[in-house]
């Protein structure tokens with residue numbers, strides 16, 4: 001296999017844990033929707049110009065109730081921002097803060113934030129004053145009380161973002177008077193870049209609905225490499241610059257200079273690399289020599 005024959009970097013081994021995700025307080029994740037009838041899906045689908053009421057503040061009776069017992073799905077850009085915020089490597093972040101789960105309907109693992117080992121199972125970043133990583137909180141936390149989905153039209157192969165208004169019953173913010181549209185809410189929460197990055201990732205994730213790994217499965221060498229390239233940017237940087245990779249692929253000098261220092265650029269480069277090596281999808285950023 002041309003990809004790994006000269007690989008000399010040691011990678012952290014992970015064993016993807018097969019487990020059913022237990023029902024929790026709230027599930028926050030982006031969903032990929034493959035249907036001709038999005039109007040039949042659960043939750044209230046919000047149109048672009050439609051308004052919804054919401055306000056969250058520290059005096060509200062449910063303050064901090066939502067940041068516990070969550071199935072909080074983390075996407076690659078969430079991990080880039082959180083590990084930068086915590087001043088640790090992506091490897092350390094994955095070791096300390098996540099559960100890796102393989103759902104039966106997908107061939108790429110999901111990454112969930114591990115809740116603290118206390119009775120209410122709070123988010124590890126929650127204190128009585130609120131969120132300690134607020135300006136770098138994950139996409140799902142920014143987008144809440146909306147949930148973002150991608151609607152895939154199988155006939156045209158076009159993808160569009162759709163949003164659902166889905167606050168849990170205990171969330172009192174939905175009874176406040178302040179009104180938003182999808183756009184004004186995303187701007188207020190500084191979620192625009194997060195929503196874009198997550199949509200970009202979900203386009204790739206959708207490809208994993210079919211098994212690309214063969215008998216080795218996602219725990220095989222290629223599966224682990226793909227996980228590293230998308231979720232573990234610091235390991236992937238070592239792989240790019242310290243293995244034989246740059247001899248085996250043509251990558252522009254400008255791209256190499258950028259990905260050497262810029263984690264988000266490296267993450268997007270990793271997406272392109274995975275598309276190339278797993279499905280043979282050509283990329284302007286990288287091609288085999």
Ligand code: SF4
Nearest residue numbers: 056062064066171173
């Ligand atoms: S209003 Fe909703 S989002 Fe805000 S603290 Fe209460 S439950 Fe959480």
Ligand code: SF4
Nearest residue numbers: 067123125126131141
């Ligand atoms: S990251 Fe912050 S906003 Fe998100 S669940 Fe944790 S404490 Fe709440």
